[in-house]
Amino acid sequence: MTSLQVKDLDSGYGRIQILSGVSLEAKAGAVTCVFGPNGCGKSTLLRAIAGAVDTWSGSVRLGDQDLTGLPSHRVLQHGVTLMPQGGGVFPGLSTKENLLMGVYLLHDRAQRRHAVEQQLENFPRLRERLSTKAGQLSGGEQMMLSIARSLMLNPKFILFDEPSAGLSPKLVSEALQRVSTLAKQGVGVLMVEQNIQQALQVADYIHILANGTNRFSGTPAEIPSQKDFMQLYLGVKDSFNQDKELHHG
Structure with a gap:
């Protein structure tokens, strides 16, 4: 692996x-979290x-x-892509244009169209918002768009820099569950996250x-207590x- x-x-x-x-x-098909103070x-x-x-x-x-x-x-x-903190969407570009930014390395139009269609199947809500500027999307929709754009080239690993940053508590849970789902599909996830308690549930x-x-490398179960x-x-x-x-x- x-x-x-x-x-x-x-x-x-x-x-x-x-x-x-x-x-x-960090292993393929697993969520590896990096914690530490600011x-x-x-x-x-x-x-x-x-x-x-x-x-x-x-x-x-x-x-x-x-x-x-x-x-x-x-x-x-x-095959390694970075999703920056806050998702890094381009607010003045449409949802479709943001997705196409994820395949700027592809020169074949048919391949680009296929990549867009693949992510619209993964995130049906984005199909309804294709012509909407990313800056006008809700927080949850921007999160979906950021993840979808990261997946446009079918990466082997995604580096997530605080995917829950700026999201409501409900969307934090949704974002981390989406990250977990990616790992279950075989993508390697290396994630920096400040929301420790929820991140530990998927790590x-x-x-x-x-x-x-480095201060520690291992599994969550190998740390005896919250104090440690x-x-x-x-x-x-x-x-x-x-x-x-x-x-x-």
């Missing part, structure tokens, strides 16, 4: 280092994997394919970052298994 592997990743912006030796593995490097990690931020050292691999240092369009061609594996480095989780989350020095990374085959 294909996996997305990050090993000893260092990255940052300009001279400011954000990530220091981060390692993780500013710990979660979004930078996803952007580095996607080729939107430079990798200083370390490696990113998808199965046998080395993605390290590739530009974002090449990473996308290899197969978790990684906790603090101060730009919060110690890891906050990077407290006496945190549970602070220096022990759990590996799984």
Whole structure:
């Protein structure tokens, strides 16, 4: 089974280092969540994997394919797509135009039409809103559009940067259930999420970052208590298994 592997990743912006030796593995057909306090490097990690931020050292691999240092369009061609925080819809473009932005790498019109039709079957509500500008869609519809656009090239892995951001509690649950469904269909999901309690309900594996480095890697069941989780989350020095990374085959 294909996996997305990050090993000893260092990255940052300009001279400011954000990530220091981060390692993780995300498996196809599973939801892997990354937790950590604001500013710990979660979004930078996803952007580095996607080729939107430079990798200083370390490696990113998808199965046998080395993605390290590739530009974002090449990473996308290899089957890894990023859904940015807030979905990243283009508010001035129609729903259809937003979907077509997800297949800008395809030059064949028939392939583009097929990709659009495939997602309209997955999200029937979007068919009714094809000519509507994305900025006029409801929060739930924008969430559907963002996920649909991420699926336009049938990716092997989707990197979700806080898919529940800005959504009502009801839509948070719907968004995370849609993420879970994608994994059950065989897509690999690597997700940064601040809504911890609900994300833990769909997570197969978790990684906790603090101060730009790993604090824990394993399954939700391997953290004994909520207190231990919060110690890891906050990077407290006496945190549970602070220096022990759990590996799984």
